[in-house]
Amino acid sequence: MKTGFRHKRKDGLRRQAQIMDIALAIFAQKGYHTASIDDIINAADIAKGTFYLHFEGKADIMAKLIDHYLDMLYEASIVLDISQPRPITEIKQLYLDMARFVTSSIEFKHFIRLVLREAMGLDPTFLNKVNGFFDKMINMSTGYIRQAQQEGKVLPDLDAMAVSYCIIGCVKELLFRWAVMESEIDIEQTITTAVDLFFRGMLANPSDVEAGLSRS
């Protein structure tokens, strides 16, 4: 028992962030259940103990990963939280901005891949965290649609929540194709199509959307 030498000392938080990056890549590649701590420490080139120095265990690093990226998403989603009315064109721009944001980094791709592939199959803890985010999106969307209905801009008989489910479903599917199936999808083009589709189907006065439609 003569261990503990040959260090490559790093500032605590940087080391932790570095391990998280690598773990995320591993999880995204092999899946949470299939990936082992050994996979992570080998990829990170650290010792077992070093891992447990920074994280309580496999579930802990997963939780920290989810918290970290969800925090970023929550923050980014603030721009979507519209209290004052905005023109359709701006809305579409917001969606495109969000899309560019989440598709800009490989880490986010890994995170989305991980979450959409199997975060649902993990502890209720994880499931709740992730679904909490989607639920917030849905509620935000629902509230926005209802307000538009009151303003007479959206068909009054539409079930706002059902529509929101559809929108979130579209978003998830697109992200799934992009992050999990690595499809060659033109995200911006597809989002434009989807937004136009939904707007055209929802709006009380279709001419309202004309400016926002890409072609016609």
Added chain:
Amino acid sequence: MKTGFRHKRKDGLRRQAQIMDIALAIFAQKGYHTASIDDIINAADIAKGTFYLHFEGKADIMAKLIDHYLDMLYEASIVLDISQPRPITEIKQLYLDMARFVTSSIEFKHFIRLVLREAMGLDPTFLNKVNGFFDKMINMSTGYIRQAQQEGKVLPDLDAMAVSYCIIGCVKELLFRWAVMESEIDIEQTITTAVDLFFRGMLANPSDVEAGLSRS
């Protein structure tokens, strides 16, 4: 017929089907990774060896389950494979029929729960099988939309495949809410809303859809 005599002897296929039913319930409840062979054989009240007599292993029973239920879905989806034109109203009815079909049995609920929760996180084999089905749905839908575009019934500039992604996304999301999150969703009502939404957004001549709209 040489069944039913001696120590718990059953016709091979019936026994196998019975084990699969139980395994599906277990997998749907605990998740594929979390569920163990022991869970299955205890629930099925058979011995370890008996399980391996009928299945090559854990992955094998999972594969057989996926194959079995996907086969049923493929068969059921035949009615959606429309070569000749159909009126909008009939399309909506087809969707509702499909919805009633998959939500009618507890086994299908288990299957959908299993597939949407984590089958994506398993072997590429499983992922491919399941996505193969969704891809077929998407291709079917895409072809149908393109045909409608040629007939001038659907806006010509729409990216048919992007729209299909949206539709499948909606379907998955609804099924996810129903089977995984056990939300109290009125499936038929929500599907009606979604179909109307999409049709209104897609059709070249909105008046075509009037008959199909639930309210107007």
Added chain:
Amino acid sequence: MKTGFRHKRKDGLRRQAQIMDIALAIFAQKGYHTASIDDIINAADIAKGTFYLHFEGKADIMAKLIDHYLDMLYEASIVLDISQPRPITEIKQLYLDMARFVTSSIEFKHFIRLVLREAMGLDPTFLNKVNGFFDKMINMSTGYIRQAQQEGKVLPDLDAMAVSYCIIGCVKELLFRWAVMESEIDIEQTITTAVDLFFRGMLANPSDVEAGLSRS
């Protein structure tokens, strides 16, 4: 992953008993904390899984060992539970019988060694089990002395429980020397000396003990 062949099947309980015997020897030799499951399975020439087939873990086999031997001791101690008065000589014989009983088998030696060396340093669970036995012995002894005091055979002012502590202390020390330190002790001779010593010190009428004294 191709494991599970090459068996040496044994009847379940016999295998369990065999593992317990070996584990007891290992624990007695290396100590509970120092001994590892690997030590046990190597000595028993079984696989890791086989161990966990019969025991829930290290603490479980320890608990089963303690229960097993304490049960035997409780049973053997029944003869000491004297409701009707007995002559001194018989008492001494009872002690000698008990001594012969616990020193007759190597397993008991291992058990006593284990218990006296460190069972006190384990979980409160183990501590309580073992002390429960000693407490029963002490209570039995105390009750017996008090009865003798009422009959005027034992000095009335003696603190019966304090005397019982002394007796148990002597017994423990003797067993410790024999089982832990492997001293060359003539157990029977020493017990005879101790019993005489205590009796001579306790009895109201020293001549009562004459018959029981080994010499003089």
Added chain:
Amino acid sequence: MKTGFRHKRKDGLRRQAQIMDIALAIFAQKGYHTASIDDIINAADIAKGTFYLHFEGKADIMAKLIDHYLDMLYEASIVLDISQPRPITEIKQLYLDMARFVTSSIEFKHFIRLVLREAMGLDPTFLNKVNGFFDKMINMSTGYIRQAQQEGKVLPDLDAMAVSYCIIGCVKELLFRWAVMESEIDIEQTITTAVDLFFRGMLANPSDVEAGLSRS
């Protein structure tokens, strides 16, 4: 004196003694095996490295603790080493003094608790050190009894060493009840009872002890 300046700098020996005190308390509370270095450094509010600056390791601090307290006991036991004859009453007083000595400080209680609970289960090194002390006590006692036998004060046929085992056993048991089981024992009263009991059982001329008996 160059103590007290700069970052938490203390005189080496004082710091070492302080750590030992804390370690003793931790060991006594959780047990040697269960307690970790982390427990100690946390309680002592020092860094890991600081611990290894003062001690070679876990075994080393344990050894130093045992040595330290055994030294004190050896020193205290000098008063028991009687070359010239003493009256019975004085002997009893010596025992009571010793009892008061070891039960006077919380540190001694911790030490006794540690030693009687599991020091026996550690390295032979520790076992030998502790037993070395008890052996010295036994030899001292044996010599004293033999001398008394030659002087005709103690029954000549008694096995002096056996009697000594009994006495040490009583002492250990009392200390065990007090330090480990935290029983509410009146140490002085119980020792008085024990001493009287043994003397009455040993003495050739029982009237010799009369003065020493608490009640008669």
Added chain:
DNA sequence: CATGAATGAGGGTTCATTCAT
């Protein structure tokens, strides 16, 4: 002297799989 991040051997436990009966 003091620090605490890093180490890795070692330990306990699980579970899919096998095969003698």
Added chain:
DNA sequence: TATGAATGAACCCTCATTCAT
């Protein structure tokens, strides 16, 4: 066919110890 004891690779996790700073 059916059984279930046996297997062992693979995991997760702990903690005494080291040494660059």
